[in-house]
Amino acid sequence: MFESLSALSPDPILGLSAAFKKDPNPAKIDLGVGVYKDEQGLTPILDCVSQAQQMLLASETSKVYITPQGNQGYINGMVELLLGHNSAVTSANRVAAVQAPGGCGALRILAELLVRVNKNTRVWVSDPTWANHIPLLGDAGIDLQIYPYFDKNSASIKFDEMMDCLSKVSADDVVLLHGCCHNPTGADLNKEQWQQLTALASKVGFLPFIDIAYQGFGDGIDEDAYGLRLMAENLEEVIVAASCSKNFGLYRERVGLAAIICKDQSTKDIAQSQIQSVARGIYSMPPSYGGALVDIILNNKSLNDIWISEVEAMRTRMAELRAMLVSNLEDQNVDKDFSFINKQKGMFSFLCIPPEQVQALRDQHAIYFVDSSRVNIAGINHKNVSVLAKAIAQTL
Numbered sequence: 436m437f438e439s440l441s442a443l444s445p446d447p448i449l450g451l452s453a454a455f456k457k458d459p460n461p462a463k464i465d466l467g468v469g470v471y472k473d474e475q476g477l478t479p480i481l482d483c484v485s486q487a488q489q490m491l492l493a494s495e496t497s498k499v500y501i502t503p504q505g506n507q508g509y510i511n512g513m514v515e516l517l518l519g520h521n522s523a524v525t526s527a528n529r530v531a532a533v534q535a536p537g538g539c540g541a542l543r544i545l546a547e548l549l550v551r552v553n554k555n556t557r558v559w560v561s562d563p564t565w566a567n568h569i570p571l572l573g574d575a576g577i578d579l580q581i582y583p584y585f586d587k588n589s590a591s592i593k594f595d596e597m598m599d600c601l602s603k604v605s606a607d608d609v610v611l612l613h614g615c616c617h618n619p620t621g622a623d624l625n626k627e628q629w630q631q632l633t634a635l636a637s638k639v640g641f642l643p644f645i646d647i648a649y650q651g652f653g654d655g656i657d658e659d660a661y662g663l664r665l666m667a668e669n670l671e672e673v674i675v676a677a678s679c680s681k682n683f684g685l686y687r688e689r690v691g692l693a694a695i696i697c698k699d700q701s702t703k704d705i706a707q708s709q710i711q712s713v714a715r716g717i718y719s720m721p722p723s724y725g726g727a728l729v730d731i732i733l734n735n736k737s738l739n740d741i742w743i744s745e746v747e748a749m750r751t752r753m754a755e756l757r758a759m760l761v762s763n764l765e766d767q768n769v770d771k772d773f774s775f776i777n778k779q780k781g782m783f784s785f786l787c788i789p790p791e792q793v794q795a796l797r798d799q800h801a802i803y804f805v806d807s808s809r810v811n812i813a814g815i816n817h818k819n820v821s822v823l824a825k826a827i828a829q830t831l
């Protein structure tokens with residue numbers, strides 16, 4: 436039966452990990468998949484997670500199914516993390532939400548829900564966007580359109596072009612936005628730009644679909660939710676896909692949240708039943724483990740304090756690595772000005788070099804990153820930074 440299909444090339448991001456593993460070069464450098472790494476190149480379990488695991492092990496008494504919407508303590512904790520304490524939309528009971536298997540699971544079930552609302556739903560995504568947005572949304576039947584976002588020549592956001600494009604979309608359209616730490620460019624909207632975009636959404640009527648997978652990695656846990664909170668407070672409807680993969684380091688546990696901010700409580704009840712039915716039709720109910728850990732961390736003061744400091748340590752280190760890369764590149768006297776790397780936020784930076792140079796860095800120096808020129812900043816460390824800067828200088 437399956438011979439009618441053709442074999443596909445490896446995933447543009449996950450395929451890099453496989454290629455990196457196979458490379459026998461001992462000096463190889465992995466700046467591919469978005470996973471936080473420490474100075475030793477390891478991704479240890481966060482201390483707050485280790486402690487929560489002990490607590491869960493001591494208290495869990497059954498492996499019976501959890502409810503279709505997921506762990507309610509987790510959901511409430513996540514909604515508060517995303518929308519803030521005392522959020523008016525939460526108090527007004529306008530938020531439908533389910534625990535989802537990762538940010539990917541959240542994106543997919545929200546896409547399926549949008550197709551239930553309108554099988555011709557158009558979703559506008561930034562140019563560029565995270566490569567996996569395309570299959571996650573497109574395979575659900577979404578009609579994907581692209582809005583201008585990032586100018587590789589100036590390494591900055593094309594805000595006027597973006598606004599111009601989005602001012603012409605239809606009121607039935609959906610606009611996918613990165614809540615913070617834009618993947619792949621690391622170029623985020625500032626507060627004023629979020630304000631203008633919120634006013635535009637209100638005027639045009641499009642539905643913002645906010646993907647927030649790196650909360651806490653940009654400017655701070657609350658600071659990174661600025662745009663999301665602004666839209667939630669000022670618009671009738673916003674949908675949100677959140678991930679705990681990076682900021683809780685729970686990658687393989689697949690923990691995410693799909694939330695729908697509705698115009699009123701009765702619409703929220705409809706949305707809640709529909710999103711649960713979408714999930715039931717795909718995977719029934721989410722896996723319990725990761726959500727149970729995040730529930731413990733968010734609802735236990737001492738673990739929450741540890742988590743906040745661990746997120747801060749990861750954020751600060753990534754900002755230092757950015758500065759270290761820029762200064763090492765300056766030491767190489769490269770013609771290109773890479774100071775924009777310091778302005779970008781979170782785990783990724785776009786080097787703004789062509790794919791041939793990305794390929795040359797892979798083939799000649801065993802340095803692995805995504806063809807778009809996205810590098811995982813957390814893969815840099817004091818040992819590899821000068822090798823990396825020299826290799827970039829030689830390749831430019």
Ligand code: LMR
Nearest residue numbers: 448467468469565567618
């Ligand atoms: C990334 O962007 O590298 C991560 O989110 C991992 C993935 O699934 O692509």
